[in-house]
Amino acid sequence: MPWCCAHCLRTPAYRPAGSPRLPRKGRQQMTQRFLITCAPPNPNGDLHLGHLSGPFFGADVLRRYLRARGRQAVYVAYTDDHSIYVPRRANELGLTARETAARYTRRIEQTLALADMLPDHYSHPHRDSRHDRFVRNHFLELWKNGTIAEQELPTPYCPSCQVFRYEAYLRGRCRFCGVPSDGTYCEDCGLPQDPGGLHDARCVACGTAPEYRPSRRLVVPLSAFADRLTAVFVASPWRQRVLDYVTGLVEQGLPDVPISREADYGLPVPLADWSGHVLDTWFSGIFGYLAATAGYGAAIGEPGLWRELWQEPETVIVHFIGFDCSFSHAVLWPALLLALGEYQTPTHVISNEFYNLEGEKFSTSRGHAIWGSEFLREAAPDAVRLHLARTNPEYEKSDFRSAEFDRTVNDVLVGTLESWAAAVFDELAAQADSVIPAVESTQGSPTVRALAEDLPDRLAREFEPDTFSLRGAAGTLVEAVGAAAGEWGAAPSHAEPGELAAHLELLATLAAVAAPLMPGWSAHTARQLGLRVGLDGLAWPRPGLPVLVPGQRVAPRFQRLFQARQ
Numbered sequence: 001m002p003w004c005c006a007h008c009l010r011t012p013a014y015r016p017a018g019s020p021r022l023p024r025k026g027r028q029q030m031t032q033r034f035l036i037t038c039a040p041p042n043p044n045g046d047l048h049l050g051h052l053s054g055p056f057f058g059a060d061v062l063r064r065y066l067r068a069r070g071r072q073a074v075y076v077a078y079t080d081d082h083s084i085y086v087p088r089r090a091n092e093l094g095l096t097a098r099e100t101a102a103r104y105t106r107r108i109e110q111t112l113a114l115a116d117m118l119p120d121h122y123s124h125p126h127r128d129s130r131h132d133r134f135v136r137n138h139f140l141e142l143w144k145n146g147t148i149a150e151q152e153l154p155t156p157y158c159p160s161c162q163v164f165r166y167e168a169y170l171r172g173r174c175r176f177c178g179v180p181s182d183g184t185y186c187e188d189c190g191l192p193q194d195p196g197g198l199h200d201a202r203c204v205a206c207g208t209a210p211e212y213r214p215s216r217r218l219v220v221p222l223s224a225f226a227d228r229l230t231a232v233f234v235a236s237p238w239r240q241r242v243l244d245y246v247t248g249l250v251e252q253g254l255p256d257v258p259i260s261r262e263a264d265y266g267l268p269v270p271l272a273d274w275s276g277h278v279l280d281t282w283f284s285g286i287f288g289y290l291a292a293t294a295g296y297g298a299a300i301g302e303p304g305l306w307r308e309l310w311q312e313p314e315t316v317i318v319h320f321i322g323f324d325c326s327f328s329h330a331v332l333w334p335a336l337l338l339a340l341g342e343y344q345t346p347t348h349v350i351s352n353e354f355y356n357l358e359g360e361k362f363s364t365s366r367g368h369a370i371w372g373s374e375f376l377r378e379a380a381p382d383a384v385r386l387h388l389a390r391t392n393p394e395y396e397k398s399d400f401r402s403a404e405f406d407r408t409v410n411d412v413l414v415g416t417l418e419s420w421a422a423a424v425f426d427e428l429a430a431q432a433d434s435v436i437p438a439v440e441s442t443q444g445s446p447t448v449r450a451l452a453e454d455l456p457d458r459l460a461r462e463f464e465p466d467t468f469s470l471r472g473a474a475g476t477l478v479e480a481v482g483a484a485a486g487e488w489g490a491a492p493s494h495a496e497p498g499e500l501a502a503h504l505e506l507l508a509t510l511a512a513v514a515a516p517l518m519p520g521w522s523a524h525t526a527r528q529l530g531l532r533v534g535l536d537g538l539a540w541p542r543p544g545l546p547v548l549v550p551g552q553r554v555a556p557r558f559q560r561l562f563q564a565r566q
């Protein structure tokens with residue numbers, strides 16, 4: 001079962017892009033393979049456009065690009081069922097935590113399916129015991145090898161609720177940068193707030209200021225890993241903001257990180273005298289990735305695949321994260337992988353910043369949000385994807401603005417891209433009965449020919465993990481579309497076969513290289529051009545080889561995919 005759940009097999013709309021394919025090692029010894037992950041979402045709400053601009057999108061685009069180039073890539077993820085945000089939301093809804101997690105996991109998957117971003121395997125810890133087993137076994141290994149220690153730490157305690165308060169149940173200001181934050185990691189600077197505490201902290205349930213009481217905690221003293229982690233960072237082409245963050249942390253001295261809590265929700269600490277304590281998901285999350293990879297392997301009948309992928313140096317591990325997940329993905333989890341001694345650390349950590357709505361943070365409680373499930377039903381998913389890429393918060397905060405989205409649709413997609421495509425198809429129908437002319441490759445506008453030749457390399461630079469940039473890719477595409485339409489408009493005559501052939505070849509090239517960003521439009525256009533679209537989409541253009549086949553008949557008219565927005 002290669003899809004994320006049985007439901008995906010039954011519902012065509014759920015079918016993720018391409019065919020997951022990672023051949024056995026024996027068949028392709030020493031081949032570089034890509035393992036792509038996206039930060040696990042909390043199943044405490046549906047996804048809004050801010051969520052969709054982030055790790056899900058980047059992971060999906062990279063997977064599509066790699067497969068189009070014939071490289072082996074798999075994208076796995078899991079839902080953060082054990083997050084403390086789940087019972088908080090359950091209390092608000094009057095549901096159990098399991099019911100809440102199941103409800104929102106289903107909605108998240110439906111939204112990802114609408115956006116064409118579903119992972120190849122999306123693991124559900126509440127339904128798949130593999131997750132808990134992986135966490136427990138790896139915890140015990142780390143406990144036995146001395147990576148985990150015990151300390152008594154001052155911990156926020158609500159005297160009114162009479163419980164220790166953590167993460168979702170604490171709200172205050174970051175003690176480093178002062179912005180509003182919950183109790184674990186600052187959403188803005190990404191620095192840990194536990195132990196030490198937030199400024200002006202309040203219990204979310206009752207508003208009382210917490211006291212700090214001693215509590216027995218399990219911790220990972222990270223200072224022991226400083227040199228080995230530094231060796232990992234120095235050799236890694238991680239996104240610069242993450243590298244700056246980890247370098248700063250190492251210079252300040254790596255902290256002892258608490259990994260357990262006195263709480264009644266979560267995976268219990270699997271030690272005899274730790275009843276009433278659970279493991280922090282910010283600790284256990286890395287084993288969620290391992291378990292999700294194992295779930296994928298089991299689904300395709302390769303139970304040993306997860307070990308190969310996580311252990312072999314040929315695997316390129318790419319984490320897509322929101323910047324506020326930097327501590328776990330770039331510091332704590334690499335340290336745990338090093339401590340276990342048998343796994344590879346991530347090759348790439350690609351972070352993004354916050355995506356705001358009309359200049360302000362998305363806020364569910366204030367109703368300041370555009371939900372993916374609603375928006376993707378009224379706007380074409382590929383238009384949304386292109387716009388999220390154009391305005392992506394990859395290096396700094398950015399905004400979704402409705403007027404800008406309308407311009408992307410009306411000016412770029414409808415007014416330029418598809419108007420140009422329709423004009424080329426109409427002219428081909430009038431001049432050559434919709435048959436692609438056989439001409440010398442030197443005929444037609446040199447500018448249009450050069451655009452088609454250069455575009456695959458230019459887009460590849462934006463999609464390769466070392467230099468991955470959704471903004472760069474979208475910008476290059478939009479610029480090429482404008483140039484193509486401009487050349488068409490400026491041409492003295494469209495009747496010349498070489499001119500038509502050059503524009504058709506550029507359109508086919510655009511369809512191929514746009515596929516990671518706009519898979520639906522790419523396939524839709526390719527089919528109209530008479531091209532074969534495989535399970536992994538259109539193959540990436542090869543240098544010196546035309547995409548189109550002369551003599552092939554194309555559709556008599558170009559059928560548009562996008563509609564102008566009013």
Ligand SMILES: [Zn+2]
Pocket residue numbers: 174175176177178179186187188189190191
């Ligand atoms: Zn901060």
Ligand SMILES: [Zn+2]
Pocket residue numbers: 158159160161162203204205206207208
């Ligand atoms: Zn309280």
